[in-house]
Amino acid sequence: MKTTILILLLLLSPLTQAEETMYVSDQLRITLRTGQGNEHRILKTLASGEKVEVLETTETGYSHVRASDGTEGWVRTQYLMAEPIARDQLAAAQARLAKVEESLAGLRAQLSALKKDKAVLEAAKRELEKELATLKKRLAHLNEVAERPIALDNENRQLRETNLALEQDLELKIQENQILKDKSDREWFVIGAAVLIVGIVLGLVLPRLRVRRRSGW
Structure with a gap:
């Protein structure tokens, strides 16, 4: 008899378990009561x-x-579910989608800006290539003038003025190259090398001109 009573008590006792998060199912509202049954007082309603x-x-x-x-x-266990209701899951999915779309829009804007920067750099590169070609022509002209035996004093003065202008021009181009280098190291490496070559050529030509002038005197 005692054994039967003990078994009945065990069957009727609550089944305890670790706390877990649950969600109210797709019902309009359910009641939270002080005890198990509709006869107990309602504490609040759950949405x-x-x-x-x-x-x-x-x-x-x-x-x-x-x-x-x-x-x-x-509350009645049948009104609880382990996952959020479909409405909340949809809202969460829409929120995640909005964030993804926002990130995608940001990436597209960055790509557009990079394309614009690339176009600006390419235009600057073409401009410097034109100026470099002009400098080469002027250098060829200086070589031609250096070979003339007539009016060396005037030519020498003109050469000094031209050399000063070229040095200033080269300094300006070097500064411009340094500014643009931060945006495109690869493209400006070629331009910087070309400008450096012009400076080296000038350094080799000018001493030669001075030697020729002295020999002409």
Whole structure:
């Protein structure tokens, strides 16, 4: 007899379990009561999709839960579900989609800006190539003038003025190259090398001109 009573008590006792998060199912509202059954006082109502902490579940079909505001009571277990309701899942998915679309828009804007920067750099590169060609022509002219034996004094003065202008021009181009180098190291490396070659050629030609002038005197 005692054994039978003990078994009945065990069957009727609540089945305790670790706390877990559950959600109110797709019902309009459910009641949180002080006990297991409709005869117990209503503590509050829980809206569809509201998150609760399940403290224990019994075989009578009720669960002891804690609401988000800390209120504890009993609700029917059948109205609880482990995942958020479809409406909340859809809202979360839409929020994630909005973030992805925002990130994508940012990436597209960055790509557009990079394309514009590339176009600007390419235009600057073409301009410098034209100026470099002009400098080469002027250098060829200086070589031609250096070979003339007539009016060396005037030519020498003109050469000094031209050399000064070229040095200033080269300095300006070097500064421009340094500014643009931060945006495109690869493209400006070629231009910087070309400008450096012009400076080296000038350094080799000018001493030669001075030697020729002295020999002409």
